[in-house]
Amino acid sequence: MLYQKLKEKIEAHQSIIGIMGLGYVGLPLGLSFCEEKYHVVGFDIDAEKVQKLMAKQSYIAHIPSKWIGDMVQSGYFKATTDFAQLANVDIIIICVPTPLGFHHEPDMSYIESASHKIRPYLKKGQLVILESTSYPGTTDEVTKPILEQSGLKTPQDFFLAFSPEREDPGNKEFTTRKIPKVVGANDPESRDLAVSIFSKILKAIPVSNSKTAEAVKITENIFRCINIALVNELKMIYQKMGIDVWEVIEAAKTKPFGFMPFYPGPGLGGHCIPIDPFYLTWKAKEFGYPTRFIELAGEINTDMPRYVLHRLMEEFNLRKQSLNGSKVLMIGVAYKRDVDDFRESPAFPLYELLIGAKAQVDYYDPFVLEVPQAHETGSMIGKKSIAWDLKKFAEYDVIVIVTDHTKLDYQGLVQSAKLVLDTRNGTRNVVGDCRKKITFA
Ligand SMILES: NC(=O)c1ccc[n+]([C@@H]2O[C@H](COP(=O)([O-])OP(=O)(O)OC[C@H]3O[C@@H](n4cnc5c(N)ncnc54)[C@H](O)[C@@H]3O)[C@@H](O)[C@H]2O)c1
Known part of the structure; x- marks a missing residue:
């Protein structure tokens, strides 16, 4: 009835x-x-x-x-x-x-x-x-x-x-x-x-039933979290081997079955992928099961901002530069391209690491004009995006691409930069001699 x-x-x-x-x-x-x-x-x-x-x-x-x-x-x-x-x-x-x-x-x-x-x-x-x-x-x-x-x-x-x-x-x-x-x-x-x-x-x-539907969602996000960790790990290995991980993924995804592309980055962000898998980890304890894949993926993904810092130090070292006192511009604070959502963004831990290394850090993000008060934003609270100004960008010792927003003039950015550390392959379409200024993390 x-x-x-x-x-x-x-x-x-x-x-x-x-x-x-x-x-x-x-x-x-x-x-x-x-x-x-x-x-x-x-x-x-x-x-x-x-x-x-x-x-x-x-x-x-x-x-x-x-x-x-x-x-x-x-x-x-x-x-x-x-x-x-x-x-x-x-x-x-x-x-x-x-x-x-x-x-x-x-x-x-x-x-x-x-x-x-x-x-x-x-x-x-x-x-x-x-x-x-x-x-x-x-x-x-x-x-x-x-x-x-x-x-x-x-x-x-x-x-x-x-x-x-x-x-x-x-x-x-x-x-x-x-x-x-x-x-x-x-x-x-x-x-x-x-x-x-x-x-x-x-x-x-x-x-x-309800718990099956709940498990479906958690499974989807664990799948993503683990595959992103895998590709982040491969990125670090291939970097050392002189292999471009993005080229590998582009070619691998031409296989019509059995491969699904996931992309590396400076760490996980957003309200879901860094968080949801740990809901299962917590619940699994009730049944006496460890969730080793999830923990390992979490470890790798959480450590990525530290890897970006490490890569930056390597590049500075080659140039006899030090991070202490250097001027760093981060492009992007949002956790992924073309959104204003910055929850759990890897930009925040990266910022803390850079500040910890005594760098002077600014950011540019057309979607996040100011960093509001939130639990993850740490010492970035209240910081404002600088304006898009290629002349000014030339004053920075390095520009780190954290988020690859689509409508940015990457060609102009690389041309005016001294050095670009790209964590997302945002510079994929940049052409000419200025490509020599790009390095990856
Ligand atoms: N954002 C995503 O992309 C996404 C994707 C898939 C699943 N989810 C899941 O969906 C859920 C919601 O995520 P979201 O991104 O929309 O969060 P959100 O923070 O954008 O929105 C949640 C809203 O709920 C309101 N709220 C909090 N407590 C409330 C209450 N007691 N009564 C009424 N409103 C209340 C908040 O003020 C806020 O506006 C989460 O479980 C998230 O994991 C999010």
Whole structure:
């Protein structure tokens, strides 16, 4: 009966969707439902974000204000900090952060707090979907018990599912709606309802239960983390052997099967790949299993900024220069190209290492004009991007490419630089004699 009612509402586009957390994941997801003429209420604890969204302004570089403006204007999207409005929605999708705690343990406080905020307004027939990345067992062991403190039980009274997010911010080829979405629930009705709603905006892939869906997401990110570590290790070896790792990857990926390209860099960044694998490491301890691959990959990836520093010292040594007192310009603070997301960016540990070696460091990043206060930003807090000025760039002893934003004039940059240390192969299209100034890390 409850199932049938919600199913009919979904099919008639009359179910109201609540999104908890209007960040990189929740915002585009909510707007995608609005495009299909579902009314969406976005909930966030950050009043400033809510205010901006209601003023039709984006606060995320790759999400256009026009998209938000159109959806607010059409009446399909609204954002609020008033959680009492949860009582008016039919479906609640939780998209809150899942960071790591101080000792690399999962920080479940956001999921717990979101679940506690839902509990007083939970009503019969609602569907709650957890979307935040977490270890297998989270939906059953964290979300469900908190929601059931309401006195309602799943699946008799309310429906519960887990559907991981695969968003790749800034990826123009695979936007929210082009990425298939895995959906797991412990009972067929919850699963079918979650599949039904997601099917309205993308291809939904059902799996047998919540913990399988949770494991799918963690597996995908572990796969990425380990392969990036592998290619980072190969980069260091090939560098010594005088082999260009990027040329190797380009050629290797012509193999039509059995090889998938991953690219080296100055270290891992972003809200997912450096963090999520350690959610499994933590959970695996409960079962007495070590996660050696994950730990090793973490070790290699975390050490990459130190490798970049080491390569810089090697190059300076060849030139009878010292880092002490030298002027260093870092290109890029964002964790990957063309986004303004700097969470866990390797630019921050690299900056600390350079400062520790007594270098004077500036940065240029058109997406991160100023480094705000955040746990990872350390002594870079408050530092501002310098302007793009090739004449000024010529004054630096070295320019280190940390993020290969696409629209930069790399040809001009290399021409005016004294020395370029490229960690991303951002200079791949630079031609002419000035290429001699480029070295890699
Ligand atoms: N960013 C990505 O590329 C990406 C990709 C795949 C999966 N994920 C996962 O998706 C989840 C969300 O990530 P994100 O990047 O969107 O995070 P985010 O920090 O960009 O957004 C989260 C939002 O949740 C809000 N919030 C925090 N607590 C809340 C609460 N109790 N109620 C309502 N709102 C609350 C925050 O103010 C913030 O606006 C995480 O688990 C992350 O691992 C992220």
